[in-house]
Amino acid sequence: MSQVPVLEKVGPQHLELRHPRGRTRITVGCGAFAEALPALAEWVAGRRLFVLSTGGVRELHGAALAPLCSAAASTVDLEVPEGEAAKAIGQAERLWREMAAAGGKRDSRLVAFGGGSVGDLGGFVSGCFLRGIEFSQLPTTLLAQADASIGGKTAVDLPEAKNFVGLFHHPRFVVSDARWLASLPLEELRSGLVETIKMGVLGDRELFDRIEATIDRLLAGDPEALAPVVVAAARGKIEIVEADPEEGGRRRLLNLGHTLGHALEAAAAYSDLRHGEAVAYGLLFVLRLAVRRGLPVAEAERVRALVLRLGLPPLPFLGIQALFELMSRDKKAIEAGLRWVLPRQIGEADEAVAIPLPEIEEELRRFLAGPLGPVQESAGGRAGPDL
């Protein structure tokens, strides 16, 4: 048998996330929406349903929602801009006013139908409307299906910093239909694959192997290949979130690649770089720190090779000082200083490693000069970890 299990076509998988206030029913795979429809229909029956989505998502997949909408007492469409632009307090305020004007009540429902931004905003808006109405996630991007839709994090951005405003508000259902992924543009698939690679590196070597073995089909948006990757990533995320619902400890693992990633994203003003692309660079950077602390170079190079297969857009020029400031403003920062999630090997990582700032600065300077290059300057120049 190969190390990578060859997955035959399987139907949608049912997963469950238990959290402090209840549980989320998660259905993942090809045909997940049809599979979950009876339960979703019951959930909206006799109630006002708000469908938060973008024009693009509605055009591509809106028809799929018709049976859900007809199960509700009435449906109100809430339209938001594509991408990060949706995640603004002004957008949330507009939506709350529309919901109030449409007669939204405590027992009304909301579904967030779209990518990560739609889910983040939809969770925030439902979490704060009348002190919280129930909502569900119907994620249509790989990033959202594999990661963002699970775990109850909701957020909008401030001009100063991403995701600074939000709350924990778990969806009642997450329905991730892999068929919705077939229409994704390459850069969306790439961005989502970064989070699945991250999940593999931090805790699931088998998932990493699978991504490595099927990367071409994954980048082509093949739903049959994507489904098991999403299932595995979702399982990994559920396990971590259940162990640490509100990010006291273990959940910080999910931050692998995000410390620098968020700063890169903010420095590039949320537009030049997608979230996943920024995290990919963040991951490449972290490999360098990790190698200095014991991650075998061969493992690091294997991760780097897989990340390079994604074909990242070039990193824009970014000043080291600005990145430092952004990192120390990162919401995971604590008064004690920056902490880093570092892989020990593929499939295992440490939660919070403190690294002296001068070392970060030195490594970051080297990294920015050639971010896609080998994790060690050596193989020639340097002798190896110098700690």
Added chain:
Amino acid sequence: MSQVPVLEKVGPQHLELRHPRGRTRITVGCGAFAEALPALAEWVAGRRLFVLSTGGVRELHGAALAPLCSAAASTVDLEVPEGEAAKAIGQAERLWREMAAAGGKRDSRLVAFGGGSVGDLGGFVSGCFLRGIEFSQLPTTLLAQADASIGGKTAVDLPEAKNFVGLFHHPRFVVSDARWLASLPLEELRSGLVETIKMGVLGDRELFDRIEATIDRLLAGDPEALAPVVVAAARGKIEIVEADPEEGGRRRLLNLGHTLGHALEAAAAYSDLRHGEAVAYGLLFVLRLAVRRGLPVAEAERVRALVLRLGLPPLPFLGIQALFELMSRDKKAIEAGLRWVLPRQIGEADEAVAIPLPEIEEELRRFLAGPLGPVQESAGGRAGPDL
């Protein structure tokens, strides 16, 4: 012994509220702040402290906070307008940006130092900053000490409707120093007393007796008289909130007088009528409904007499149709229609009584024609309950 226990001067009382995510330590009475200071100081030690308050409160009581501020690593003042104007999404957004710019982190702390609006806004702002930082309530008005600071409700308003946006976010500490109440203007005391009368009517006959017996001292802002009333109201609220942390059932009791009260407040555009004054009128109205369902007229008249002692400002002219629309938009409304909390006798109330709309309309029409008058038109005209 009298029915009303004559309370000798007692020191601050320690109460505790257990909620699904932890507990709130509540210190109430004359000298409560000095009593709670060691615990508060420990809570802020080594951290950034945001002090959210108004110019007026700072001027009157700001000096009291000096020992707390000096216990924190650093203090950042957040200034908000007086009254309901503070409870706007635009205000929250400005504060979040100030907090981000000041380097606020997950382990930063916030205290809301002021009346109910400051507490509602402070709870919302801290609850959504970085998905929630710890905060404490230092309420300086009777309304906030006796009611609003306890129970984790936070909110801001929409132009369309009051308290439509918010979340449950319990304070870590509530410190209600009765000495802060001595400087309150009469209308503030009046507004707060309404909530304590409400608390007596819905579940604590002894509290009602006490308010009745000491009303002159209470209206004069005598801290020694106010302290036991605040303690009793706080105890009552804690009991109800613990039984029903997120308003599924029993907590609806607290809505006594608020169904019409909120509509009156909104119709008067949040300015002509204070919250407590609007609730007072709401309570007077509910007495009429309750008498038709078995509340003894003598009990109702006793409540009305006490409410009249407060010297309410006149009710502005308000259209019955507008009030109906506002009531059905109240966030406690559910698809099934309006429900009313009705007293059965002083000290006992029913949670959710459905009343046919024509009956409400008839009674409301009669009420608006003479809101301060007897609960029954009779004693002359009508024969009594006509159900």
